Amino acid sequence: MDLTLTETIKQMRVLIAEVHELFLGKEKVRVSEVVDALHEAIVNDYDGSSFPNYKSRWNFTVVEYFKPNQIELIKNPKPNWEPICADIIENLVANTYDFQGRQKRRASTATTSTSATSTTNDMSSEAVPVKQVKLAEIDKDRIKNMYASMDKSKMWKLSTGKLVEEQMQKLALSKDHEHLAHSLVLNVQDHCWQEYFTDSELDEIKYYKAIELPVLPSNVQVLLDDLKTTANSNLYNKVTQEIHASTSDEKWVQDAYNTCFRLIQSGVFPLSSDITEQAIGKRMWSCLDACFDFSNIRCIT
Structure with missing residues (x-):
């Protein structure tokens, strides 16, 4: 041992x-x-x-x-380990756990930099240890050149005058491990951005041209509100105890929750380096495919 x-x-x-x-x-x-x-x-x-x-x-x-x-x-x-699973999931979400895991290398650098990369554990005090990809020097040069080639006049200027891409560049160049900023992606829920933007600036980014989603059907909203207020220790039993018609919205919600329970119980997390971004995306978001089964919309993936 x-x-x-x-x-x-x-x-x-x-x-x-x-x-x-x-x-x-x-x-x-x-x-x-x-x-x-x-x-x-x-x-x-x-x-x-x-x-x-x-x-x-x-x-x-x-x-x-x-x-x-x-x-x-x-x-x-x-x-009964299900309530414990539910609470662990909530903790992981609260600590911004990287459910996506190791990202697939970009095609432009796959043949030149993959052999130079290595993995390490991010031992942040705020999150569960997660394997992250350490950048090779060639990756760092690519990221530096990508940001350097940007036209400053076309950058996103916030109401405060701050340029979004400039702040993203600062963060991207400060990281030794893969981060979404290296792919020009800004996730406002990532706490690291609080060092580069104020709360009002993050809100401005978050709500810029935000898509207004349609109101949920009342039966679905009532069910989700009920589950949201259910204690974690009772969540699994609450989800599984009801019997819903296979064509109902409630059955879809129930299946989506059960898929999450199954992912945790089956040992999928933490992700190993051989699980691709596409594979985990398929497992995590398969509920979206089933959402349209009994509608006029045909979902093809």
Whole structure:
């Protein structure tokens, strides 16, 4: 067992010890009861590893911890990990987790720079460790030339007089790892832009020529509002307990949620370097294809 895994299990044992007193005096305890008591700790301690492996480590450590404590552990019914999955997903989203993962290299540099790239872990205190592509010198030169070739008179000038592309250039050239700015993409939800734009400037960018979406059907809006206010620990059960007609909007919403649950439980995240941008896009957004199944619109992908 490697040192990292050993330290991880030690930390798990410390967390289990904190809830152990809840079961003192009992002859029998269900593993599911222990997992429920550890719910918050398991969510907060998630390290970005394969979820099935993470879950297995917790189950193993709980069983091993209680062995010498003269408490009989009952393994059935099995722990319900769905609420924990839901909370972990929410934490990842709140911490702007890079669900897209390693981006596919651009065709113009694929043959010249791929061999020079390497991956490293971004150990930001605000996010789960995620593998990012480290830029080769040829990539940095390409990015520098791309921004240098821009016509300043055609740049986007905000109401404050600030040029958007100039700020993007500053950020792009400061990064040693792949970032959306290297592809001329500005995601206003990325917290790093707060160092280059004020809140009002980011709002101006966000709402510039924003497309006004149609109002959702009332039945869908009611369902989404209901799910939005549902506690994370109850979300999975709330989504799956209802039976909807296969042609209904509610069934589509239910399937979309279940797809997200499945992605997390199956160990798709964190993404490995051999998963392409197209592949993860297909998995993440397949719900859009099904959205038009019972409409007059034919969706072809």
